[in-house]
Amino acid sequence: MRLGLIGSTGHWQSYAPALDQITGLELVAVASTGPEESTGAFDHAPGLTIDTRRYDDALRMLETERLDLVQVCGRADRIPAWTLRCLERGLPVIAEKPLAMDLTTLEDLYKTAQANQAPLVPMHTMRGVPELASVHRVVRAGAVGDPLLSFSQKSYKWGRTRPASWRSRDTFPGIAPWAGIHAFDWLHWILGDVFTSVSGHEGTTAHPDFPACASQASYVLTMRNGGVASVTLDYLRPETAPTHGDERVRIAGTLGVVELALADRKVTLTTAQEPPRTLSPDPQLDLFTRFARSLQGEGPPPLTLHEACRITEIALKAQLAADTQQAIPLTDSPYHTP
Template sequence: MNIAIIGCGTMGMTHAHNLGKMPGVKVSGVADLIQKRADQAAEACGAVPYKDWELMLEQVKPDTVVVCLPTYLHKSLVLKLAERGLHIICEKPAALTLEDAKEMKAACSKHGVRLFIGHVVRFFPNYRNAFDQVRSGKIGEAKMAYFKRHGSYPIGVSFWYRDRSKSGGVIMDLMIHDIDFACWLFGDVESVYASVTKPSLSMEYAQVTLKFSSGAIANLTGFWGYAGPFTTQFEISGKEGIIRFDSNQVQSLDLKVATGGDDQKVAVQVPSSPTLHDPYYDEVKHFIECIREGSEPIVSAADACRAVEIALACEHSAQTGQPVRMGGITS
């Protein structure tokens, strides 16, 4: 498959490294307005570097384009690529409004091309392992979960993150990972309640409670400005056990299941599935296989639209200080 990359920042470089070693894939061109970044990405995957993405498409004629631009630029580029008949793998979130995300999805459907949004957490071994454990009934019916995602404030590449009209803030850009995973785990969200505080230009903290139609509850925290290492944690509780994960503590799940006797209550370490490549490699490989085989992806464009809708509902709740039922303010 002939692939091109537009945007050679952190995620563009990640995809360049992975696609450059993926069997059956040729990265023919990479484009970035900053020539140095385009050159570095090109070297990583053996492609030709460009500053002009339109010239690149004319010359290398890819089948699929990986879009790694800032969020506020996703819609306009995706619509143009769809009109050209190109399949699209776009970084999350899909867009900053539900209307834009739906328009992107509709345009790709109209032009007969595939649209994949990179909600990569579904491909992280520990998260996928936890999902499988819940689905298998290991902890009984799961009714409560807690997700945490803390990282440094994204600076250095540009300051667009600080403009909420371009990034959407910590909920839309960071917490949306856990919003998507929680929806994958529990299904439809009935209502949300959220609070956001931004004590400085380089710090933003959010807390969200999602209530699901199934009766399950998920509490999420997202933090930009954390001084320590990037941290993810989750805890999923069921009627018969609990699953815990802390990226700073272990690289496998801690699964505790209730048994008949106290002497049998032991922690069972469930190791993460062994992987040769990182989750971003597995994610894009999966999307490429879906294009080749015409199969449905683990995360659909509809899932990505839903994540945007929920993130926007959370923002509205934070602004008003009131719970928001889904179907409320989502623009």
């Protein structure tokens, strides 16, 4: 399997575990997504050999190389265009999130992937977290009954600074499609496509010099069964905290409650029939390996095209809700998967 990399921004080394999992996976070519990147960033890329070719122009790589799979990991505004160019050629793509910066571009990607039968998977890598997988298992098994209320948190350290591209919505999509998309993804994965509307509020109080990215944000999603799912996002985690991130999930239903504190690697289930007990994690294959195996006919992809676009749509509409201070409907979606 011949792999090409476009971009060295973000989680671009996520393909590394697959090199040991997929027989014959070969890194044949790498390219930058734009002038802000250099092919020198690939000097220590996993799987790099003397035969791996480097391109300053990713389009030339696509026109020259015979590829079986492309990974796109560039600045947020670069991702959609390069993903589209791959899909137009019928190439399978795994791309950094979000897939698109706006709903129109998302629809273009969806239609192009369908027309060319080109598999497309976003890098929703938290589906590979064993503790989240155990939450998914017990909720889907009915252990908490009908889920009616959930709380999801993603809190991160800001660090010394952030890229200049985070200052403008021309180059940064907002906190909801950037950090929040992982929470919207795990809610969709665990609860299903049950959301009917989203509202949101956010502010840049802690980092006003980066107006495109909120330092604190909160969203509320209504559900078909009358339930409510809330999501909070922030870049307020103190630098002295033991981990970079603090992700938490609580799902309460008619029969019980399951809670996850990921920084502590702890999942607890409490039901009417039994007191709190700690759940063991469910080991998961990494997202890239699952995608690559699906291309070889070894199981389904980690996300379907409908799922990938639906979750991206929810994240984009959550950002729109916060920007406009209006509740945005999530029904009547071309990507809805009952």
